[in-house]
Amino acid sequence: MLKIIDKYILRRYLVTFSVMLLMFIPIGIVIDVSEKVNRMIEHKVPFGEIALYYLNFTIYFANLLFPIFLFLSVIWFTSKLANNTEIIAILSSGISFTRFMRPYLIGATIVSVSVLMLGFFVVPKASKGFNDFRYAYLNRNKQTRDNSNLFRQISDSEYIYVSNMSQVSRTAFNFTLEKFEGDKLKEKLTVQRLRYNPAKKNYTMYHYTKRKVGELNDVLLSGEKKDTVFKFDLDDLTPEYYMAETLSLGELNKFIDKEKARGNANVKVYQVVLYKKYSIPVSAFILTVIAVAVSSMKRRGGMGVNLAIGIILAFTFIFFDKIFGTLAEKSSFPPIIAVWIPNLVFGILAIYLLRNAKR
Structure with missing residues (x-):
């Protein structure tokens, strides 16, 4: 019985997350095309390079925004389980809430390991291709100009x-x-x-x-x-951040050691990128626990209330991540602490919400 429920929840976890990515990434591509199509035509960019750019675009932004997609997908399908009284039936059969969480944590482990490996080896190559295209054909882009100095x-x-x-x-x-x-x-x-x-x-x-x-x-x-x-x-x-994004794990570690030996004051930029490779996958566990705790109860407002709470929490997490990342780069604040603070704060929130959900 438990194995059937575990497989059911795990399948819903992974399928909903995948569908969420497949739904929103094309929207992002359409918006990006509408903004850049005139410059692409002006520079007569070959179709093959455009196709490769949007492949790199997909990998780059899926990695960047995966915490939001994961969080919303877990809230979505868990709210449906709650509205259909499936969670009540599962818990009424004698299964503890902690045991009910097991397939969610297995799903979070699969996603975390995948994101970790992608961040180490695949995302740097995609980031290089993504940024090379911008430098070559989209040189009127303000961010590209600013990063050039x-x-x-x-x-x-x-x-x-x-x-x-x-x-x-x-x-x-x-x-x-x-x-x-x-x-x-x-x-x-x-x-x-x-x-x-x-x-x-x-x-x-x-x-x-x-x-x-x-x-x-x-x-x-x-x-x-x-x-x-x-x-x-x-x-x-x-430019520092561009360089940091395009290095694999081993290359980034060597580069940081070289910059430290030179006494480069901007080495914190590289350290923030390095530590985020480890901290972002961990956020999959924290956000999964928060999403289940928030959406496992059947609410009067239905799924819409859960999604509203989820969107607020997800963007708050991204806000914390950006604020402390910038703080580490621009001040004397230790990068490793700044990068892990969002996980620490939301980890405490996850424990609090999980305790309330168990009750």
Whole structure:
């Protein structure tokens, strides 16, 4: 009897979640197409690249918004069980509420492991394709322009600046490299266009000027074109958050270690992305418990009341996640604590609601 009920609830859990994704992602694609179709036509984007972009779009946003989809899907089908008095029948047969929760937790485990693996290996590739497309064809997008400005410390005495970086052509524009001795500027290199050559693993400078600061006179060197080698990697010319999103787990850990060794003040941006890879899958358990506790009772207002409560709680969770993530990136607040605070707060809420539901 219990195995039949477990399979029934688990199947409803996974099917409703899948249907919820299949319902809302096409809506997101339609909205995105309506906003960007003019730019795609203007840039004459090949159909194959558009199709690949929306495949990456689907993976990227499904991973980003899965807590909301999961939460609403659990509330939806659990409310239907409650309205049909199926939950009352199950509990009246002598099954405890904790035992009733087992298939939900199994479903949450399946979703969490799937999201964890996707976040480690699949989502970074999808994010890279998604962002590369935006950089290549949607360069009027305000967010793309804002993310292009980059200032980074690459060693104890060296700093680089890039006003814009094309990921597709691997070209940086308005590049500057400054070298200091203490507080004094000793050397400054400015390049209008800097292109990376993968085959030779070097860079080509176009329209460059190099100034060496002397005690009495400065030395100026300039030219139209020159191949050279720099100590930094191509990844160092990429905006922080964009770079963090496109790295797999192992690559991200190595990159964080490298940035720490350099003394990069923006390393917290990478740490927030790393810790979220672990915290977001855990939220599947917390949101599942809250959703079951909220929707397992038959209410006078029916399913609409449960959905309204669910939507409010889901967006509150997303709000907490964004606020504390930004706080960790922009302040001295420890990233690992900031990333886990939403789970901690909603975990306490889940325990409280579960106790009330048992009563």
